[in-house]
């Protein structure tokens with residue numbers, strides 16, 4: 001069983017890992033002051049204990065241990081909100097309205113309408129915050145100081161967004177599809193969290209309005225009664241408690257599109273997915289980059305020399321799919337391909353495992369690097385950007401073999 005002290009100790013051990021060789025330049029080598037050093041495990045209503053990053057608004061991170069399952073349990077799925085006033089939504093009274101310049105009038109659906117009048121579909125997909133692993137950014141950057149747990153994988157069930165758009169009579173002039181919900185800042189200090197996606201992404205078969213997560217209604221904190229699910233794209237577009245869909249014939253100009261959640265152009269492998277929102281210098285962050293983490297052993301663990309050590313973890317990307325996860329035990333001089341677990345679809349976590357037959361006494365540094373089917377690998381060195389987005393530097397876990 002994992003105790004709170006055990007988790008804390010392991011997190012600290014990661015923080016103080018020695019910085020030498022290739023591993024010295026990697027994620028856990030230089031953790032900035034005050035980011036992940038003081039961690040608190042706390043329960044939100046309906047959730048098991050998770051790492052608290054802030055209470056108002058609620059930002060809670062999944063402990064590494066929960067990633068032992070390829071599907072992340074609902075009661076440990078991370079929670080991220082921007083604004084502190086979050087309504088308790090009555091699923092019976094809830095309505096999804098659909099309108100806008102690209103629509104044929106205004107349409108309104110109850111939850112029962114969605115379940116009865118549309119085909120139900122399922123997709124397993126990773127929901128990852130753009131700022132996952134931001135707390136490891138070096139130099140330090142402002143924002144929620146996430147470790148590696150602002151990500152989760154679930155089986156989402158709901159209706160295709162494109163079917164709803166068709167029902168609303170979507171016109172071909174529709175450039176973007178926007179989403180709004182009811183969470184607010186006090187005194188309207190911060191603009192409401194409204195987002196949009198390009199029409200080509202909105203009408204993909206896998207983009208859905210989900211009302212179930214891992215076979216159960218969505219937890220309140222994860223968007224009950226319904227949320228947008230945009231497989232392959234970072235979670236900023238996955239509007240929770242979505243109440244309105246807007247068919248836009250001109251690009252949305254809002255704080256959350258024009259100012260926040262943008263990446264510099266030319267820095268990352270994928271930055272051409274959202275032309276109607278791009279400027280010369282920047283573009284919205286969209287597709288998830290190839291990534292992986294080692295979930296076992298945890299940093300700072302002790303292992304008995306001579307007995308086999310199972311290195312386990314999860315890998316994912318933006319939908320190309322994982323081709324390979326390589327593990328190195330000698331600071332990147334040689335690599336061995338790990339065995340991959342079952343494939344639950346191209347948007348899902350993929351588990352990996354490598355058995356090290358008989359580790360010898362000393363400090364053992366484990367590096368893991370995922371490669372997707374496009375041949376793109378995780379970076380060796382952090383691709384720094386001021387918002388701390390897209391941290392996909394390869395993971396390093398140091399254990400002691402005695």
Ligand SMILES: Nc1nc2c(c(=O)[nH]1)N[C@H]1C(S)=C(S)[C@@H](COP(=O)(O)O)O[C@H]1N2
Nearest residue numbers: 078079080081082129181222235236238240
């Ligand atoms: N209504 C609403 N939806 C939202 C947000 C929000 O602040 N309000 N945050 C988004 C961001 S940035 C993330 S990372 C995901 C987090 O989803 P989760 O809390 O279910 O893990 O929700 C997205 N949907």
Ligand SMILES: [Mo]
Nearest residue numbers: 129130235236
């Ligand atoms: Mo996010």
